[in-house]
Amino acid sequence: MLKNQIAKSNNGIERSKYITFGIPAEGGITEARPRLERVEADVMGNFKRLGVPSEPMDGRARLALLHSQMHPGSREAFRFSWKDIPQTGLGTKDFIAPPDSLDFRQSRTFRIGQYWGAVSYLQIMASELSDKLLAEILELDAEMTVTMHIQTVDQLKAIKTIKGKISDIGKMKVEEQRKAVRSGYDPDILPPDLITFSKDAAELLADLQSRNERMFLLTFTVVNLAPPTRQRLENDVFTVGGIAQKYNCALRRLDWQQEQGFVSSLALGYNEVEIQRGMTTSSTAIFIPFMTRELRMAGGQALYYGMNALSHNVIMADRKKLKSANGMYLGSTGSGKSFAAKRELLNVFLTIPQDRIIVVDPMGEYAPLVRRLGGQVIEIAPRTARTTSIRWMWSSIWPPEKARFP
Numbered sequence: 349m350l351k352n353q354i355a356k357s358n359n360g361i362e363r364s365k366y367i368t369f370g371i372p373a374e375g376g377i378t379e380a381r382p383r384l385e386r387v388e389a390d391v392m393g394n395f396k397r398l399g400v401p402s403e404p405m406d407g408r409a410r411l412a413l414l415h416s417q418m419h420p421g422s423r424e425a426f427r428f429s430w431k432d433i434p435q436t437g438l439g440t441k442d443f444i445a446p447p448d449s450l451d452f453r454q455s456r457t458f459r460i461g462q463y464w465g466a467v468s469y470l471q472i473m474a475s476e477l478s479d480k481l482l483a484e485i486l487e488l489d490a491e492m493t494v495t496m497h498i499q500t501v502d503q504l505k506a507i508k509t510i511k512g513k514i515s516d517i518g519k520m521k522v523e524e525q526r527k528a529v530r531s532g533y534d535p536d537i538l539p540p541d542l543i544t545f546s547k548d549a550a551e552l553l554a555d556l557q558s559r560n561e562r563m564f565l566l567t568f569t570v571v572n573l574a575p576p577t578r579q580r581l582e583n584d585v586f587t588v589g590g591i592a593q594k595y596n597c598a599l600r601r602l603d604w605q606q607e608q609g610f611v612s613s614l615a616l617g618y619n620e621v622e623i624q625r626g627m628t629t630s631s632t633a634i635f636i637p638f639m640t641r642e643l644r645m646a647g648g649q650a651l652y653y654g655m656n657a658l659s660h661n662v663i664m665a666d667r668k669k670l671k672s673a674n675g676m677y678l679g680s681t682g683s684g685k686s687f688a689a690k691r692e693l694l695n696v697f698l699t700i701p702q703d704r705i706i707v708v709d710p711m712g713e714y715a716p717l718v719r720r721l722g723g724q725v726i727e728i729a730p731r732t733a734r735t736t737s738i739r740w741m742w743s744s745i746w747p748p749e750k751a752r753f754p
């Protein structure tokens with residue numbers, strides 16, 4: 349049932365989010381390392397404030413990620429340890445290289461082993477964007493890598509560029525007015541595009557100068573991958589394109605730049621696609637893909653607790669690993685509290701046989717289930733012989749030295 353649930357929810361696709369950051373450093377790695385560590389602490393601190401758990405990746409984890417990007421759909425595990433390098437004489441690249449071929453001979457698609465792939469970029473035409481755009485793309489039941497390269501622009505340079513643009517627009521306005529006078533119509537009538545651009549540019553300048561906004565250059569690429577058939581790939585790309593269109597953007601294929609696009613999608617922070625769009629802090633911030641918090645604890649004792657309503661991912665948790673193992677079911681009448689509690693009980697019964705399950709149940713609601721599972725039901729009523737047997741019951745459950753009763 350669970351496998352079915354996982355398959356139904358997201359087509360069995362798991363989503364992972366990675367951030368790669370880089371800084372320019374002329375002095376080499378010795379200069380870069382302390383600065384990178386500071387950036388890392390800063391980024392992780394901000395995530396913590398957002399309530400998003402994050403963890404740094406070491407060299408091996410980064411290689412494993414590159415390996416998985418190079419081996420789509422492969423069940424082959426990543427086998428690597430640093431001591432393999434001197435022993436085999438191979439480099440790290442040899443361990444992540446695809447076993448089959450990479451074929452970039454076509455203009456609009458590429459092949460990686462058995463898989464078909466296509467790299468597209470998002471052309472953002474809207475001046476205002478919705479945060480739903482990224483969320484919807486990430487919700488698709490398709491295998492893909494969404495990459496955003498965000499490059500900061502020096503504040504002074506950005507302001508200077510925009511001022512330059514504003515004076516260009518001013519010049520165009522004067523020209524239009526001169527033309528109007530010459531042809532004998534009202535010089536106040538300007539082309540509507542010119543009016544919008546001039547307003548947008550003035551707003552952008554005000555944002556940068558007084559609202560503590562910064563300028564970024566964004567490259568947004570989507571790599572779609574699909575197993576054997578090319579038709580499936582084209583369908584997936586079409587679906588992503590539909591979402592982009594809904595939000596006033598366009599998804600365009602990187603013609604003859606499939607290889608550059610694929611390289612840029614690897615988690616290396618390396619961008620070979622020269623298509624960028626200037627964005628302010630607030631318009632870039634909507635691309636932060638942390639709308640939902642996933643709960644999937646690893647380990648054999650993690651139990652199924654339902655589905656995340658936003659991300660449609662399965663929730664697996666192991667109470668015993670939490671700070672406090674206590675829990676509570678809250679809900680209105682008939683919302684399924686008892687059902688959920690019984691399901692958890694059954695899950696514990698089936699997956700962790702060594703656990704003891706004790707139900708204190710004034711309504712006798714759980715008795716049939718307990719009987720079906722071969723458990724013991726003890727009825728306790730006030731002032732009966734049974735009351736005296738409580739002490740006996742508890743001491744049979746817990747070793748006497750641990751039991752404390754009034």
Ligand SMILES: Nc1ncnc2c1ncn2[C@@H]1O[C@H](COP(=O)(O)OP(=O)(O)OP(=O)(O)O)[C@@H](O)[C@H]1O
Nearest residue numbers: 677678679680681682683684685686687688689690
């Ligand atoms: N996940 C589920 N799938 C299918 N049916 C469910 C599910 N959860 C609950 N139900 C059904 O909904 C009904 C009400 O559930 P349940 O008795 O668990 O609610 P409750 O919150 O305990 O109600 P009350 O507050 O009255 O105790 C039951 O018939 C149960 O079988």
Ligand SMILES: [Mg+2]
Nearest residue numbers: 682685686687
């Ligand atoms: Mg109930």
